[in-house]
Amino acid sequence: MSGDPTDEELEELRKEKMEQLQERQGGDGRGEAAEAQRQQAEAQKKAVLRKALTDGARKRLNTVKMSKPEFGEKVEQQIVALAQSGRLQGQIDEDKMKELLQEMKPESQSFDIKRR
Secondary structure: OOHHHHHHHHHHHHHHHHHHHHHHHHHHHHHHHHHHHHHHHHHHHHHHHHHHEOHHHHHHHHHHHHHOHHHHHHHHHHHHHHHHHOOOOOOEOHHHHHHHHHHHOOOOOOOOOOOO
16 A cells, blocks of 8 residues: 555656656747747848948947947837838938937936036
């Protein structure tokens, strides 16, 4: 009789282990799929930017991204959105990039200190 409960306990432990292994494999598969999808989206974004920007504009955007990564990503997203919606005529040259950066530049806060 003492052998029966341990066999049942062993069987339950095996089932739990199998469920845990299946969950891990399923979780890893979803993570890999999400990573692959993210990489594909990044590649598409780069391809659109390559078509939409001239060399000078691309260099200027890269410079902005080096100094302000969040702002650079925001500008990239805007350019991709313009290109995908069809509102972009031709390529963006360096002068157009300057204008776009000026329009999207966050308003700077100025602090006036007055001494008495």
